[in-house]
Amino acid sequence: MSGQASVMSLLEVRDLELHYPVKSSGWLGAARSVQAVRGVSFDLAAGETLGVVGESGCGKSSIAKSLVLLNKPQHGRIRFQGKDILRLNRAERKAYRRSVQMVFQDPYGSLNPKLTVGASIAEGIEVHGLYADRSEIRKAVVELLDRVGLPEAMIDRYPSEFSGGQRQRIGIARALAVRPELIVCDEPVSALDVSVQAQIVNLLQTLQQDSGLSYLFITHDLAVVEHLSRRIIVMYLGRIVEEGLAQDVVGQPKHPYTKALVAAVPGGSHRGSPSEGVLQGDVPSPLDPPSGCAFHQRCPLAEDRCRTLDPLLKDVEDSRRVACHLVE
Amino acid sequence: MALLEVKNLSLDLKQGDVSYRLVDGLSLEINEGEAFCLIGESGCGKSVTALSLTRLLPCPPFSYGGGEVTMDGQDVLQLSDEQLRKVRGAKVSYVFQDPVAYLNPIHRVGTQILEMLQLHQPAKATPDRIVELLDRVGIPSPETRMNDYPHQMSGGMLQRVMIAMALASEPQLLVADEPTTALDVTIQAQILALLSRLQQELNMAVLLISHNLGLVESFADRVAVMYAGQIVESGKTCDVLENPKHPYTEALLRAIPRLGEKVDRLCSIPGQVPMAGHFPLGCRFHPRCSCVQAECKSVEPSLESISGQRSLRCPVRQAS
Ligand SMILES: Nc1ncnc2c1ncn2[C@@H]1O[C@H](COP(=O)(O)OP(=O)(O)OP(=O)(O)O)[C@@H](O)[C@H]1O
Ligand SMILES: Nc1ncnc2c1ncn2[C@@H]1O[C@H](COP(=O)(O)OP(=O)(O)OP(=O)(O)O)[C@@H](O)[C@H]1O
Ligand code: SF4
Ligand SMILES: [Mg+2]
Ligand SMILES: [Mg+2]
Numbered sequence: 116m117s118g119q120a121s122v123m124s125l126l127e128v129r130d131l132e133l134h135y136p137v138k139s140s141g142w143l144g145a146a147r148s149v150q151a152v153r154g155v156s157f158d159l160a161a162g163e164t165l166g167v168v169g170e171s172g173c174g175k176s177s178i179a180k181s182l183v184l185l186n187k188p189q190h191g192r193i194r195f196q197g198k199d200i201l202r203l204n205r206a207e208r209k210a211y212r213r214s215v216q217m218v219f220q221d222p223y224g225s226l227n228p229k230l231t232v233g234a235s236i237a238e239g240i241e242v243h244g245l246y247a248d249r250s251e252i253r254k255a256v257v258e259l260l261d262r263v264g265l266p267e268a269m270i271d272r273y274p275s276e277f278s279g280g281q282r283q284r285i286g287i288a289r290a291l292a293v294r295p296e297l298i299v300c301d302e303p304v305s306a307l308d309v310s311v312q313a314q315i316v317n318l319l320q321t322l323q324q325d326s327g328l329s330y331l332f333i334t335h336d337l338a339v340v341e342h343l344s345r346r347i348i349v350m351y352l353g354r355i356v357e358e359g360l361a362q363d364v365v366g367q368p369k370h371p372y373t374k375a376l377v378a379a380v381p382g383g384s385h386r387g388s389p390s391e392g393v394l395q396g397d398v399p400s401p402l403d404p405p406s407g408c409a410f411h412q413r414c415p416l417a418e419d420r421c422r423t424l425d426p427l428l429k430d431v432e433d434s435r436r437v438a439c440h441l442v443e
Numbered sequence: 444m445a446l447l448e449v450k451n452l453s454l455d456l457k458q459g460d461v462s463y464r465l466v467d468g469l470s471l472e473i474n475e476g477e478a479f480c481l482i483g484e485s486g487c488g489k490s491v492t493a494l495s496l497t498r499l500l501p502c503p504p505f506s507y508g509g510g511e512v513t514m515d516g517q518d519v520l521q522l523s524d525e526q527l528r529k530v531r532g533a534k535v536s537y538v539f540q541d542p543v544a545y546l547n548p549i550h551r552v553g554t555q556i557l558e559m560l561q562l563h564q565p566a567k568a569t570p571d572r573i574v575e576l577l578d579r580v581g582i583p584s585p586e587t588r589m590n591d592y593p594h595q596m597s598g599g600m601l602q603r604v605m606i607a608m609a610l611a612s613e614p615q616l617l618v619a620d621e622p623t624t625a626l627d628v629t630i631q632a633q634i635l636a637l638l639s640r641l642q643q644e645l646n647m648a649v650l651l652i653s654h655n656l657g658l659v660e661s662f663a664d665r666v667a668v669m670y671a672g673q674i675v676e677s678g679k680t681c682d683v684l685e686n687p688k689h690p691y692t693e694a695l696l697r698a699i700p701r702l703g704e705k706v707d708r709l710c711s712i713p714g715q716v717p718m719a720g721h722f723p724l725g726c727r728f729h730p731r732c733s734c735v736q737a738e739c740k741s742v743e744p745s746l747e748s749i750s751g752q753r754s755l756r757c758p759v760r761q762a763s
């Protein structure tokens with residue numbers, strides 16, 4: 116890609132492939148792998164929010180985890196501030212682990228049940244030695260709780276005592292605690308109801324304005340992603356199928372899958388019975404991606420060539436890329 | 444008479460020496476075959492209310508602080524364990540947010556449905572009935588998929604299996620506690636359409652619990668909005684959504700981001716959701732309310748019927 120992009124980008128992902136080995140079933144089955152991410156490239160500029168949407172299992176969390184070094188790619192490159200994150204030395208890796216934080220999708224599994232909320236939030240602060248004495252740490256934790264809209268009284272309680280939405284906010288406070296540069300938000304507001312969601316979304320925006328934070332924001336809520344992001348990536352079965360400015364992708368979706376996503380937004384422009392505009396069928400298995408366009412089995416527009424030829428992600432307009440034979 | 448009648452139900456939770464009131468004087472009615480939706484802030488008590496309908500809450504630490512839950516004429520809070528078992532399957536069954544947590548990973552999904560059938564409809568505990576149930580919830584090639592283990596299915600499929608299991612006992616009321624929250628949009632729409640279809644085809648009442656007001660709009664006949672352990676407003680879905688009366692409902696509706704409406708910041712509700720045990724005096728919403736009056740801070744408003752099917756817990760708005 117152009118040299119220009121690498122100068123501008125905080126994060127540069129190229130040709131990322133992530134596979135998970137799976138045990139073969141049956142005696143004849145060869146060792147197979149789930150092809151979770153199949154050649155994904157994108158850039159994220161400092162201070163920018165890049166939204167990622169897509170069907171369950173399309174590889175969003177896999178990408179997120181590879182960014183925080185929880186997954187090792189089989190192929191491709193990830194650069195952060197120009198440095199390959201897979202080749203960092205020890206000190207660099209520690210600094211990277213502070214700079215890039217993740218808010219996890221599952222508010223139940225991502226908090227240590229044996230730590231109080233306060234201890235959980237303070238963990239990162241202690242690891243990275245941000246404050247020396249205990250009273251300062253406690254003060255910082257109380258402030259963080261307040262920022263994410265939780266009362267101080269919760270500080271000595273355990274995660275099991277909280278509802279899903281409350282736990283998700285604890286996760287966000289944990290990520291903010293070490294003052295990162297990039298936060299990978301994996302469905303951080305999906306478990307929240309709208310009023311708390313509005314607070315968190317506004318909070319993320321304020322933090323970005325104040326300190327130039329960048330976000331990779333994964334969600335299935337198109338309205339939230341449209342509101343927050345400058346650009347959006349739409350994924351399907353391990354691939355990017357559409358990319359562009361948020362208002363373009365949502366306002367004039369070009370890929371048939373993006374169109375179906377927009378149509379499925381509840382309470383959207385189209386009112387009616389819940390069965391209208393429902394996309395049929397399930398996402399195909401990434402163990403065995405279909406030939407041709409991965410979307411062809413569910414696509415209302417599929418033609419013969421869609422069943423055999425895999426469409427490439429092409430530039431169709433300025434800063435707009437689409438992978439569909441029918442979109443030129 | 445309504446299929447389910449909850450009158451003045453209160454639930455307490457004991458933690459150490461302190462007892463909190465989680466749900467306070469909750470009343471609602473669900474008619475036979477009706478789609479009813481309970482909406483509210485995270486932690487406001489929706490799930491504990493749902494579980495209390497068949498006394499599924501562990502006592503202790505929970506306890507029932509009074510009220511009645513009448514299901515099809517029987518007072519659930521007074522039933523013996525034996526009678527309760529009957530209510531749990533045959534009258535009320537549940538679908539939860541996270542199917543993975545409720546399915547046994549080492550048994551085939553068909554086997555798990557069979558167990559439900561043996562428990563509640565032994566005469567129908569046959570492979571044919573399993574296939575029929577899976578087919579009913581829209582699982583393709585049910586004859587083969589019934590042999591799958593849970594990990595071989597996607598989240599949307601697992602939720603369909605959960606619904607099939609819930610249908611196995613042929614309940615009169617299906618309680619779906621955030622059944623689509625963990626799923627993504629196109630599958631969410633499928634599951635909701637499925638629930639809606641089943642409700643109509645089987646004339647089965649559905650209590651949908653959600654924090655997603657968008658879902659309610661197309662799904663429910665009536666809706667109740669809950670805040671801090673109490674219902675603050677209820678009525679016909681279209682009335683409540685188009686003409687919200689309670690300041691909380693109104694603020695909630697304004698906080699939803701809408702596709703294609705570019706705003707600088709979302710309208711959030713100032714302050715925090717109070718925790719059980721820390722509910723403010725007077726109206727529980729008053730510290731966050733934009734219409735607050737002096738008396739809101741001291742006098743606790745009651746839920747008043749304002750017209751037809753509409754109820755409201757706000758004297759200020761009731762007067763205006
Ligand atoms: N550790 C693992 N081992 C095997 N397969 C995995 C593993 N983690 C993920 N997968 C598979 O890889 C694919 C991509 O998963 P991923 O979690 O990245 O999807 P996602 O887009 O985040 O989905 P969701 O919206 O459901 O969170 C899925 O098919 C998933 O089942
Ligand atoms: N097992 C438990 N132990 C302690 N407290 C609990 C337990 N279950 C629920 N609570 C508390 O009871 C209150 C009501 O919880 P409930 O799960 O009913 O909320 P909810 O409305 O379903 O929220 P959400 O939308 O997040 O699911 C909350 O304040 C919660 O913290
Ligand atoms: S009673 Fe008062 S504080 Fe409560 S909602 Fe109505 S106006 Fe607001
Ligand atoms: Mg994920
Ligand atoms: Mg709940």
